[in-house]
Amino acid sequence: MEQIHPLGQIAGGANGRYVPVRRLPVPATVSVRMQALIARPLDPAFNTVPSSTEAWKARIEAANRNVLASLPALRERLGVTVEPTALGGVSAFLVTPKAVQQHRKDVVLLHLHGGVRVFNGGEAGTREAILMAGLAGFRVISVDYRMPPDFPFPAAPDDALAAYRALLETADARRIGLFGSSAGGSLVYVTLLRARAEGLPMPGAIATGSPTVDLSGAGDSLATHAGIDNVLGTHEGFVAATVQLYAAGRDPRDPLLSPAYGAVEGFPPAILTSGTRDLYLSNTVRMHRRLRDAGVQAELQLWEGQSHVQYMADPEAPETREYHDEVARFLDHHLTV
Amino acid sequence: MEQIHPLGQIAGGANGRYVPVRRLPVPATVSVRMQALIARPLDPAFNTVPSSTEAWKARIEAANRNVLASLPALRERLGVTVEPTALGGVSAFLVTPKAVQQHRKDVVLLHLHGGVRVFNGGEAGTREAILMAGLAGFRVISVDYRMPPDFPFPAAPDDALAAYRALLETADARRIGLFGSSAGGSLVYVTLLRARAEGLPMPGAIATGSPTVDLSGAGDSLATHAGIDNVLGTHEGFVAATVQLYAAGRDPRDPLLSPAYGAVEGFPPAILTSGTRDLYLSNTVRMHRRLRDAGVQAELQLWEGQSHVQYMADPEAPETREYHDEVARFLDHHLTV
Structure with a gap:
């Protein structure tokens, strides 16, 4: 067995180092509400x-049920309404804030939800869109793209592209923002790659939260932050299994699976967000x-102590407000000139 | 003894979690030259x-000698000349690139070197300034501020302020950039606090690399990245001892020691840089x-896999070039309009 070195005397070399x-400790450098999230144990069943x-x-249905149960109170508190619709033949939801500011009257955000490529189908996918409508005040259309196990790649990018293409018929591309976190953030970049390949105009701006743009397992934080991130824990295990389910035999380094390997020239202005404990901090930084x-x-915004998309976990945390303020400022700047 | 939980089943609660x-592994997601730096063991004597x-x-003299020995070849390769001077009664060095672009003819950067509050006195402090002159093409004045053990706080901020005040006599504040990394980055913010208190104008922009703006030991990455950062290893031990030596009995949360606790309203545009393995990533993110x-x-730029100011360790690494390109773009934008 290899020797484990005490902290401060760590061996190096081509095989890496041991930590x-x-x-x-739970950091005192975040809000009390964020401290409560950071103190949470990793779900042993995850x-x-x-x-x-x-x-x-x-597993997926149980997770979605949990999210769904939380939505009525969230919608009511934030004054957001949600109506089912369809866009380019794809199921979607209109997510509307109580009031839309005049300078944003022609702006619409297309939302691609996260959920490790399998969770948040149906209305469960609207949670992030409700936060964006309620805390940032944008009109949002949230795409209910198809997912595994029934619909592996390329169903999700097909649906995202169809929805974007349909939206272009009624909205000015320069007034469209695409956004999403985690798998949804990656799907934003994939949608840009597909749209460009088909000659469609780019949207005016994008916002991607901890986008999982590399499904191959590359990225230093997958090692350094393993077990430190209390939302996902590790890439190995459940997360890697969802990659297999989604990729269905394709090379995960295909840019349409892992847009970190795609050609991003000509992409629209982008805000990327992550946290210092995020398992996918490296994905975010590499894409930036x-x-x-x-x-x-492209601008990068990080939050202290936060694990994977933890800035979305508690709508009442000051950090969640800050996140939405930053994204709103960025999108306003690029979509409402 | 408390139970250590296997990865993926980590206990939580107010006492924190165990990792x-x-x-x-050495990440494949950085350049080959950066991989060589990341593979290095932590110096067991550090x-x-x-x-x-x-x-x-x-200890300080030995470290400085090592740096000094590397400077002639570095200056020659980058075509940079260094001459001793004085500024406001403070020892300093004029660090001049081979050629200064016309649009930068009135621009000057004031450099406050890093070195854990004790290292890089004398000409050893010019290394970062040589890189900035050589790789980014700016004229630099590097301040040889006094340091412990002979000169604890407030000698360093006194010298930095005296140099800045003297520079204002010959240069337009809007054409002055302040920059520094680590302890030097923190000293940039301290100098702004002092300058504002004395009614001096703010410089046009600042660039701070992994500024150690909190000497109290707060900041989540001091725990999460302990032993992961192979430049500093841990805050506890040598680094904390330099804080004691420097603070000389003052409360480390004094904003003039830890500008993370200072009032930063009205500060000039700032670029902050760090790496995903940086022990002081949290300091950088919190200040941002x-x-x-x-x-x-204020904009944030991070580099994949890098420990504390590792983007300065190898002038030939592509990441070092990228760092200087980003800083040059930012300073040009704000200092040469």
Whole structure:
């Protein structure tokens, strides 16, 4: 067995280094509400991998039910209404704030929800859109794209593209913002790659929260932040199983699965967000650098102590307000000139 | 003894969580030159704390000698000249690139070097300034501020302020950029606090790399990235000892020691940089948020896999070039309009 070195005397070399056991205190440098989220244990059931299609569906339904149960109170508190609709033949939801400011009257955001490529189908996918409508005040159309186990790649990007194409018939591309977090953030970039390939205009701006733009397992934070992120825990296990389910035999380095490997020249202005404990901090940072190297206006906003998309977990946390303020400022700047 | 939980089943609660031993591979998502830096072991001697003033001086002199030995070749390769000078009675160095672009002819950068509050006295402090002159093409004046053990706080901020005040006599504040990394980055903010208190104009822009703006030990990454950062290792030990030496009995939460606690309203545009393995990533992120909350134009740039100011360790790494390109673009935008 290899020797484990005490902290401060860590071996190096081509095989990497060992980091010993350590205790992570709950940081005092975040709000009290965020401290409560950071103190949460990792769900011990999270990393079990369903062993059959039925088990996947049961796991997914249970998770979606939990989200759904929270939505009526959230909509009411934020004064947001949600109506089912369809866009380009794809199921979607109109998510509307109590009031839309005059300068945003022609602006619409297209939302691609997150959920590790399997969760948040149906109305459960509207949660992030409700926050955006309620806390940032934008009109949102949330796309209920198809997902595994029944619909692996390319169903999700097909649906996202169909919805975007349909939206272009009624809205000025320069007034459209695309946004999403995690798998939804990655799908935003995939939709841009597909749209460009089909000669469609780019939207006016995008906002992607911790976009999982590399499904191959690359990215340093997948190692450094494993077990530190208390939302996802590790890439290995459940998350990697959803990649297999989604990719269905394709090379995960295909840019339409992992847009970190795509050509991003000409992409619209982008705001990327993450947290210092995020398992996918590296994905976010790598995508940010890639965009900037390609000459895209791209800005990065990070939050102290937060794990994967934790800025969305508690609508009453000051950090959640800050996140929406930053995104609203960015989108206003680029969509309402 | 408390139970250590396996990865993926980590206990939570007010006492925090445990993260077990893990191996960190060298990431393939950075350049080959950066991989060589990331693969380096932590220097096992780094975390020994000198036991006397003489031992501190010997440690500091040895470190400075190492840096000094590398400077002639660096200056020659980058075509940079360095001349001793004085500014406001403070020892300093004029660091001049081979050629200065016409649009920058009135621009000058004031450099406050890093070095954990004790290292890089004398000409050793010019290394970062040589990189900035050579790779970004700016004229730089590097301040050789006084440091412990002979000169604890407030000698360093006194010298930095005296140099800035003197520079204002010959340069337009709007054409002055302040920059520095680590302790030097923090000293940039301290200098702004002092300058504002004395009614001096703000410089046109600042660039701070992983500024150690909180010497109290707060900041989540001090826990999450302990032992992951292979430049500093941990805050506890040598680094904390330099804080004691520097603060000399003052409360480390004094904003002139830890500008993270200062009022930053009215500060000039700022670019902040860090890496995903940086022990002080949280300091950088917290300062960035604080600046933005105060309405300051502040942008954040991160690099994949890098420990504390590792983007300065190898002048030939592509990431080092990218860092200087980003800083040059930002300073040009704000200093040469």
